[in-house]
Amino acid sequence: MPRAHKYDVIVVGAGGAGLMAARYAAQNKDVKVAVISKLYPTRSHTGAAQGGVGAALGNVSEDHPEWHAFDTVKGGDYLTDQDVAETFAHEVVDAVYELEHMGLPFSRTPEGRIAQRKFGGHTREFGKSAVERACYAADRTGHMILQTLYQQSIKDQVTFFNEFHVLDLVLEDGSARGVVAYELATGEIHVFHAKATIIATGGNGRMFKVTSNAHALTGDLMSIVYRRGLPIEDPEFYQFHPTGLYKIGVLLTEGARGEGGILRNKDGERFMERYAPSIKDLAPRDMVSRAMYLEIQEGRGVGPDGDYIHLDLTHIDAEIIEERLPDITEFARIYLGVDPIKEPVPVQPTAHYAMGGIPTTIDTQVVADGEGTVVPGLYAAGEVACASLHGANRLGTNSLGDLIVFGRRAGIEAAKYAARVDYEPMPAGVDERAREELERIRAASGSERAAHIRKELQDTMMDNASVFRTEATLAKQVEILADLRERYKQVSVEDDGQVFNTELMEVVELGFLLDNAEQLVYAARNRTESRGAHSREDHQDRDDDRWLEHTMVYRNDDGSVRVGAKPVTLGKYEPKPRVY
């Protein structure tokens, strides 16, 4: 028998989005809330975010939410839903003040206000020049957000189930009834019955070889809802951040370029001047990553293999670097043995952020199809969700903003819903599927190792489906994925224990990653245009007549994949060519 629990609202995930959702759900005194997380909350990857959270406070120079909304839409290559961008740009201002009221230790201007700096794609007066919009706490903004929200959750006495790994979603007759989770410390299965379930489980960057994402970011819930027949929106739009440490992918924030850092090729040339004459190194990430790849392809990469680019901070005052970018300076010193104050840092694009995810309304309700049919009792927020704020390419600092704006909305909406409805019945045996999957893996006697399949997945996704794609590479990747999926069935585990069987969980996570890769590759193959982070060498232009629509990827009952669409919410910003 599974251990049973009952809460009005269950939040899955304890990063920025999950903690914000829990805080707001719990403010509704009529509902009982619990948070389930496979990591201890403070281990969540929100803590790795560096550069800042974008909000038009205007503390350093004039700024307006309107400008922020425009930049977000243009940065998203017009695939952003414009109502979402407008709401976001206005609400994020209050949300940032609210973090400050919770004690978040932002860096300060000389006047004592929240400090702000420049970031890629954020401009004044609809694209004129870069504006200081990123509110920051040195290069530890995400750490401060995560710590502050966790601290407040202690104050608010939030109930946590830490180191509980969610394996399944209970979806009966089209409505969500809770989740099934595996307790890492004991190996027990638990069923959580809920009126409303909020998914806030973060990204899936571990499907790529070079990534800024934590080991834990394996897209679990993007896979789980997909297995339950729900769609994933826009998975082909996956962001590569220009400045990952060479080979290991650890991120160096765009804030480094915001403070004046310059990208240089092997000739020392500031090549971004050629690609984005007005904002240069602060062009949006998709453009900078492509420019770096092109420089490398054309023989202007740095190093013995000519396969990286230099991030040059040496002309910046050493004191500014130590004060505003201390952590990334340390990363370069430790992991590459390079001191950014004295020499340029070898960097390469690193897999960073999923623009797509579980489709939601502006109120974070999960939708089941291209018509926007809502799944009762199911909500999603944060990187796992797609509202769609980021469209085809996210601007830096807009994810932390997304967490606090839509995490808050999810908490409020889910609690309102839970206070209004009764529990739907929880059928017996909802834990069977998860149990059988674990039994199958434990009993398997094949000779495959999860690590080998994962490595092949990561290598081939990098080769065939990363910054540049073609029909040929994607078709090849479809075949590779089918083969890896077959081999996955042969994976066996050595650890037959119940206590912290981390090997078993890594196998489960690999299964989730394979699904995430499938979603991305099918969607990318389907979209025969280039837009934002999705760049097809065989279809280099954006095609608004055919493709100004969201992708919706479904898995059919027989295991085949179906790709559908969902309309984009347009608004006052007419799609225009994206030049900077």
Place this chain on the structure above:
Amino acid sequence: MDATTPAAGTSAPPPGLDTMNVTVKIKRYDPEKDARAYWAEYRLDVRPTDRVLDVLNQIKWEMDGSLSYRRSCAHGVCGSDAMLINGVNRLACKLLVRDLGSSIAVEPIRGLEVVKDLIVDMEPFFDSYKSVLPYFVNDDPEPARERLQSPEDREIFDESTKCILCAACTTSCPVFWTNGNYVGPAAIVNAHRFIFDSRDQATDERLAALNQPSGLWRCRTAYNCTEACPRDIPITKQIEEVKRALLWRQA
């Protein structure tokens, strides 16, 4: 346990000029199988630039899947993987093989109950942390915009905001080893974080919480915590500052 070499064609680096052979001793314990902990030894080829975490992963992925430890971010920001490595508390993801040489010994951090291999029960650590009111308190009506704070006032508690709750400091403290009830350096750092924040109003309560028999005064300034901190927080100095704040209030 026998020494083993990794399988070919895997995430292990090919043996060659830029690899080295290391011997890794790991203190292992599986509560479902072992009466007590024992040392297991592994020999493998790694790159000098590999993190100790990469080495543990290589062992887990290629040699023995049952090896268990916590990890997530892999670059020293999430606090999952504090371990006793060659006798000192370190984050496995923030320490490179080339800084250790060819023999590496890894044990769980001390003073917390071992659950399995390198995984310890962190609950007592977090309970101590929670006991110092580690959250911002200010009951004044909230201003429409931010509360003001000068860069100088912000600087006073900057170092203590860096804590990632990895427990490297607390579990390196000899006082904590002999008295598991001692609130420990990590909790004091997190109290410091708020005591010296010009916007906070709960200093009295926090100092009262620290002024308990198992509180602040147990510290014998051994400096182990300061040396162990992977975030370079000057912990001993901060503990002294909190002690002074308490004496000042009492006077």
